[in-house]
Amino acid sequence: MKLIAKKDVAAVVGTWSKTYSVLSPCMHASGDCVFDSFDAETFTLEYRKPPMPPKSSFLPQNETMFSVENGTFTPVIHHEKTLLFGIRACDLMGILQARSFYSRDMDDVYHRSHAEDTLIVVHACSWPQNETCFCTTVHSGPYAHEGFDIQLFDMGTDFLAEAGSDAGRAMIATEPFRDFDVEDAAERLSRVKHMAHNSIPIVSEVAEAMDILKGTGTNEGVWEHLGRKCITCGGCVYVCPTCTCFNVVDRVTADASGERMRTWDTCLYAGFTREASGHNPRSSQASRLRRRHEHKLLHYSQTDNRGALCGCVGCGRCSDYCPVHIGTLEVVKAIAEHIY
Amino acid sequence: MGEHAQNIYTLRPVTISRTLPQIADHRLFQLRLDNGCSWDEFGHQPGQFIEASIFGKGEAPISISSPPTRCDTLEICVRRAGKLTNALFEMGKGSRLHIRGPYGRGFPVDKLKGHKLLLVAGGLGLAPLRSLLLYVLDRRKEFDELILMYGTNNPDNVLFKYELLSFFDRDDIKYLYSVDRDDAGIWKQYVGVVTGLFDRTSLSPADTYAVLCGPPVMYRFVVDRLLKLGFAKDHIYMSLERMMKCGVGKCGHCAIGDKYCCTDGPVFNLTEVEHIKEAI
Ligand SMILES: Cc1cc2nc3c(=O)[nH]c(=O)nc-3n(C[C@H](O)[C@H](O)[C@H](O)COP(=O)(O)OP(=O)(O)OC[C@H]3O[C@@H](n4cnc5c(N)ncnc54)[C@H](O)[C@@H]3O)c2cc1C
Numbered sequence: 315m316k317l318i319a320k321k322d323v324a325a326v327v328g329t330w331s332k333t334y335s336v337l338s339p340c341m342h343a344s345g346d347c348v349f350d351s352f353d354a355e356t357f358t359l360e361y362r363k364p365p366m367p368p369k370s371s372f373l374p375q376n377e378t379m380f381s382v383e384n385g386t387f388t389p390v391i392h393h394e395k396t397l398l399f400g401i402r403a404c405d406l407m408g409i410l411q412a413r414s415f416y417s418r419d420m421d422d423v424y425h426r427s428h429a430e431d432t433l434i435v436v437h438a439c440s441w442p443q444n445e446t447c448f449c450t451t452v453h454s455g456p457y458a459h460e461g462f463d464i465q466l467f468d469m470g471t472d473f474l475a476e477a478g479s480d481a482g483r484a485m486i487a488t489e490p491f492r493d494f495d496v497e498d499a500a501e502r503l504s505r506v507k508h509m510a511h512n513s514i515p516i517v518s519e520v521a522e523a524m525d526i527l528k529g530t531g532t533n534e535g536v537w538e539h540l541g542r543k544c545i546t547c548g549g550c551v552y553v554c555p556t557c558t559c560f561n562v563v564d565r566v567t568a569d570a571s572g573e574r575m576r577t578w579d580t581c582l583y584a585g586f587t588r589e590a591s592g593h594n595p596r597s598s599q600a601s602r603l604r605r606r607h608e609h610k611l612l613h614y615s616q617t618d619n620r621g622a623l624c625g626c627v628g629c630g631r632c633s634d635y636c637p638v639h640i641g642t643l644e645v646v647k648a649i650a651e652h653i654y
Numbered sequence: 655m656g657e658h659a660q661n662i663y664t665l666r667p668v669t670i671s672r673t674l675p676q677i678a679d680h681r682l683f684q685l686r687l688d689n690g691c692s693w694d695e696f697g698h699q700p701g702q703f704i705e706a707s708i709f710g711k712g713e714a715p716i717s718i719s720s721p722p723t724r725c726d727t728l729e730i731c732v733r734r735a736g737k738l739t740n741a742l743f744e745m746g747k748g749s750r751l752h753i754r755g756p757y758g759r760g761f762p763v764d765k766l767k768g769h770k771l772l773l774v775a776g777g778l779g780l781a782p783l784r785s786l787l788l789y790v791l792d793r794r795k796e797f798d799e800l801i802l803m804y805g806t807n808n809p810d811n812v813l814f815k816y817e818l819l820s821f822f823d824r825d826d827i828k829y830l831y832s833v834d835r836d837d838a839g840i841w842k843q844y845v846g847v848v849t850g851l852f853d854r855t856s857l858s859p860a861d862t863y864a865v866l867c868g869p870p871v872m873y874r875f876v877v878d879r880l881l882k883l884g885f886a887k888d889h890i891y892m893s894l895e896r897m898m899k900c901g902v903g904k905c906g907h908c909a910i911g912d913k914y915c916c917t918d919g920p921v922f923n924l925t926e927v928e929h930i931k932e933a934i
Pocket residue numbers: 588589590591703711712713714715716717718730731732733734735736737738739740778781782894895896897898899920
């Protein structure tokens with residue numbers, strides 16, 4: 315294990331940014347902190363939960379799959395050495411789940427190439443970033459167990475740096491990283507982890523709702539009620555680290571030339587399942603909301619979970635941003651408490 | 655090579671070698687590979703589908719209508735429905751398009767071997783089912799009794815008419831055709847919904863596999879009938895149609911419950927999907 319003084323971090327990330335395209339927390343003048351290209355001026359360690367998960371580094375909102383010239387398709391596979399600095403453990407779990415999903419049976423080369431090109435530095439949470447965090451409930455945080463290159467733990471004026479890969483080990487081998495060679499290093503780390511873990515409340519309704527959904531208990535009322543409220547903005551899906559659905563569209567620039575691309579899509583839109591005949595097997599907003607939440611809480615794949623409880627990694631963003639309060643937290647409470 | 659070969663979305667160019675009008679807005683397209691390559695290496699199985707692709711018009715999942723026992727050509731039977739299919743109808747012999755595939759889990763041919771088969775098709779459902787029908791006819795000895803039931807809404811909408819007529823000369827296939835309505839009074843066979851055909855033949859549910867392809871409403875009625883007759887749930891197979899984009903289990907459009915119709919299906923048996931609310 316290594317230590318690095320917090321005051322030295324910006325310089326180190328600056329060095330990394332010479333080799334990698336670094337995405338790191340930036341404090342904008344507006345006071346919002348977003349993940350953006352490293353910039354020494356706006357770089358900050360004083361950030362909480364970034365509004366967007368790092369999903370777009372692996373599944374860009376719009377991604378060219380083929381460039382097309384006179385009807386000939388040429389695959390466009392992006393290669394850019396990228397470093398994600400400071401992502402949260404829940405978001406890493408989101409990345410891992412998506413990677414499992416995209417690689418099962420047949421590997422998606424676009425997603426894979428982003429994953430192969432990306433180094434990940436996790437900033438473990440010492441406390442909940444806001445009132446909607448529930449990573450401990452779904453076993454995705456507050457710190458990561460696998461999948462990172464480096465993980466940083468807040469130790470006051472220092473970060474404790476843990477390497478999770480050979481690349482990570484090499485990156486923290488030299489100055490300003492220094493050895494953490496006190497006798498009780500392991501104990502101190504486990505104390506930090508323990509305190510962080512205990513600071514984040516367990517949302518017991520998640521497991522209760524999952525049980526109810528598994529059983530035959532009816533919860534039609536929940537979906538009917540929430541379906542009437544949902545304004546179909548798609549926001550909950552776009553901010554979700556584990557939503558991976560996409561549409562495929564052709565952007566024509568000249569006759570038989572242009573790009574075939576994929577764009578984010580969501581099961582909450584009626585057009586998502588509407589067939590050319592007009593028939594729509596998921597024809598109400600209630601049934602579509604049910605699909606989204608059942609995908610997370612019931613129809614997730616055990617093997618794609620990567621050790622988490624379900625297909626929701628507990629980031630709380632859907633509860634943060636849904637304009638009419640239909641986040642996973644509200645949904646599991648409605649189901650568990652038979653509110654509707 | 656490398657990446658290119660492993661890209662599951664890779665398209666291959668094909669040429670339309672022939673178009674055969676079927677009924678209004680339905681056309682059969684014969685496709686050929688470049689350099690006269692046989693479709694053998696495509697490795698398709700009855701019940702699988704391709705994604706047909708025309709740049710600017712998108713892609714659409716289309717069932718392979720010809721069996722792997724006839725690899726000189728690949729046939730698709732297309733209904734004019736929207737962007738891509740309209741564009742396809744503008745194309746004639748010699749036109750080029752792209753395809754990906756073959757995709758999906760087709761009919762369980764190996765399981766069906768040695769058994770009696772009841773094939774039930776409704777409307778365009780005959781397009782995918784034909785790949786199995788012709789496969790069985792080409793390897794007739796490997797299967798037991800074969801019954802085909804085919805229902806369309808009226809006598810003008812019978813697909814593959816001449817092929818079906820040719821079965822009248824064969825005694826190794828029993829065929830029962832129905833039309834929902836026959837306003838002109840020209841239909842010599844059964845008039846009524848396809849389930850009515852069940853009263854006109856005797857089946858032995860214990861050693862018969864039923865394979866269904868048609869609109870969702872047909873599934874509900876036919877499945878009900880088969881269960882009443884004593885068919886086991888895992889002896890009832892059907893092909894489910896869903897909106898599809900990728901065809902390879904990634905885009906999410908075709909997901910129902912924990913299944914992806916494009917990779918876990920499109921062919922399922924009743925045991926696999928009966929617990930899924932939206933399946934049929
Ligand atoms: C497994 C499978 C096999 C099929 N086999 C055949 C066949 O043999 N012959 C035939 O004529 N049709 C078949 N269809 C239906 C056919 O895919 C649609 O009619 C076609 O996608 C319409 O595309 P479009 O661009 O012309 O219509 P648009 O309305 O412009 O559709 C735009 C896009 O939406 C999607 N889409 C729309 N309707 C459907 C649908 N019903 N199913 C799946 N995706 C859809 C496609 O991605 C399509 O390109 C099959 C569908 C599936 C799922």
